[in-house]
Amino acid sequence: MAEHTPTPSVVLEHPERIPGYDYGTERAASSPLTLEDLERLKAAVSLTADDEQALREAAEVLADQADDMVTAWRARLGRQPWLGGYSGHPDGSPNPEYSAASKPRFDRWIIDACTRPLDQRWLDYQHEIGLRHTAAKKNQTDHADSLDQIPLRYVLAFTAVIVTSARQYLGARGASPAQVDRMHAAFTRSVMLHVTVWTRAYVDNGRW
Amino acid sequence: MAEHTPTPSVVLEHPERIPGYDYGTERAASSPLTLEDLERLKAAVSLTADDEQALREAAEVLADQADDMVTAWRARLGRQPWLGGYSGHPDGSPNPEYSAASKPRFDRWIIDACTRPLDQRWLDYQHEIGLRHTAAKKNQTDHADSLDQIPLRYVLAFTAVIVTSARQYLGARGASPAQVDRMHAAFTRSVMLHVTVWTRAYVDNGRW
Numbered sequence: 001m002a003e004h005t006p007t008p009s010v011v012l013e014h015p016e017r018i019p020g021y022d023y024g025t026e027r028a029a030s031s032p033l034t035l036e037d038l039e040r041l042k043a044a045v046s047l048t049a050d051d052e053q054a055l056r057e058a059a060e061v062l063a064d065q066a067d068d069m070v071t072a073w074r075a076r077l078g079r080q081p082w083l084g085g086y087s088g089h090p091d092g093s094p095n096p097e098y099s100a101a102s103k104p105r106f107d108r109w110i111i112d113a114c115t116r117p118l119d120q121r122w123l124d125y126q127h128e129i130g131l132r133h134t135a136a137k138k139n140q141t142d143h144a145d146s147l148d149q150i151p152l153r154y155v156l157a158f159t160a161v162i163v164t165s166a167r168q169y170l171g172a173r174g175a176s177p178a179q180v181d182r183m184h185a186a187f188t189r190s191v192m193l194h195v196t197v198w199t200r201a202y203v204d205n206g207r208w
Numbered sequence: 209m210a211e212h213t214p215t216p217s218v219v220l221e222h223p224e225r226i227p228g229y230d231y232g233t234e235r236a237a238s239s240p241l242t243l244e245d246l247e248r249l250k251a252a253v254s255l256t257a258d259d260e261q262a263l264r265e266a267a268e269v270l271a272d273q274a275d276d277m278v279t280a281w282r283a284r285l286g287r288q289p290w291l292g293g294y295s296g297h298p299d300g301s302p303n304p305e306y307s308a309a310s311k312p313r314f315d316r317w318i319i320d321a322c323t324r325p326l327d328q329r330w331l332d333y334q335h336e337i338g339l340r341h342t343a344a345k346k347n348q349t350d351h352a353d354s355l356d357q358i359p360l361r362y363v364l365a366f367t368a369v370i371v372t373s374a375r376q377y378l379g380a381r382g383a384s385p386a387q388v389d390r391m392h393a394a395f396t397r398s399v400m401l402h403v404t405v406w407t408r409a410y411v412d413n414g415r416w
Contacts, residue, residue: 040288040290041361041365043287043288044288044291044361044362044365044366044368044369045365045366045368045369046284046368046369046372047368076254079251080248080251080252082248083252134415149415151415151416152407152411152415152416153249153252153404153405153407153408153416154252156364156400156403156404156407157249157252157253157400157401157404158252158253159400160252160253160254160255160396160397160399160400160401161252161253161254163371163396164254164393164396164397167389167393177385181375185372185375188368188371188372188396189368189372191368192364192365192367192368193365193368195364196361196364196365197361199360199361199364200361202411202415202416203360203410203411203415207342207357207359207360207410207411208359208360208361208410
């Protein structure tokens with residue numbers, strides 16, 4: 001991160017102004033999951049009340065780094081030419097308008113993953129995010145010219161980059177090693193919870 | 209880990225003697241993935257040559273702890289009664305024979321995840337593991353009386369427990385904090401690579 005680009009204040013303070021960010025609105029999908037399903041998934045990732053507190057603390061550390069994180073993740077994706085058609089035009093050539101349109105939502109996801117209560121609104125918007133990775137809804141929000149789904153394997157595999165790279169950002173504001181460990185474990189659990197719920201959009205209920 | 213149960217030597221030294229452990233044999237499934245698919249997934253999780261070296265070092269740290277790790281993971285699963293039917297009998301009651309039969313393979317997976325070359329044999333056995341979580345092959349290896357698949361959402365969600373809990377084991381043998389970080393990141397990438405490949409058994413190729 002030679003050049004530091006602070007996270008834009010609209011992402012942090014007025015996410016409702018981000019185009020296509022439909023958290024808590026009627027434009028978001030309705031999740032097929034129940035709140036009981038969610039409780040079971042929280043138990044499965046082992047997300048505790050202390051983790052939720054650690055996530056609130058992580059949000060303060062990550063807030064002005066979220067834009068940098070997404071920039072770095074995308075740079076890494078950009079070095080894998082076979083992925084180009086998912087974020088670029090179908091032929092893999094860059095699609096700067098699409099990238100610019102989706103970035104504030106990606107930035108905001110980092111903050112949401114640390115701060116949003118795990119409730120019906122959360123379930124609904126996570127399902128919306130899942131659908132936006134599949135042929136059901138990809139490209140619609142931004143009217144983008146791009147391939148019509150991101151294969152599930154790349155969504156899952158890239159999770160490794162998100163959770164491993166998060167550690168350096170969590171440690172970049174002077175937290176003790178023990179506190180970095182605590183925030184990093186909580187963030188990992190939260191990310192896996194999110195990604196797991198997104199996969200519902202890819203998989204028939206009988207197998208999911 | 210009040211009581212320390214060393215990993216049995218057969219797991220470490222003679223895995224070919226573990227019943228049902230079909231790594232590198234003709235009994236393992238044939239993976240539908242190509243070696244090029246695998247190279248792309250390695251890039252997607254960002255697994256580098258240095259990570260592969262860090263995994264070899266992690267294997268030395270984890271070797272005599274693998275059995276403890278699986279014991280601890282299963283204890284956590286055991287506190288989620290709605291999961292009981294996947295490892296126990298279909299009604300959720302314990303199935304000690306099935307648990308005992310599958311444990312050496314689970315222990316060995318930890319070692320394999322740190323040491324096995326990522327080649328065709330690796331692809332084939334990972335697909336076999338994936339199938340053994342689904343209705344295609346669950347219970348067959350051990351002739352077990354148990355539910356016939358583990359829903360994908362729990363396989364994915366539990367990955368968070370595997371990768372977060374691994375940190376304490378990686379740090380339990382005196383490695384420096386920087387070395388624990390290095391081994392933990394590599395282990396996380398390896399686990400996500402494995403789990404991603406397992407999901408192929410759940411998902412039609414067009415979406416996967």
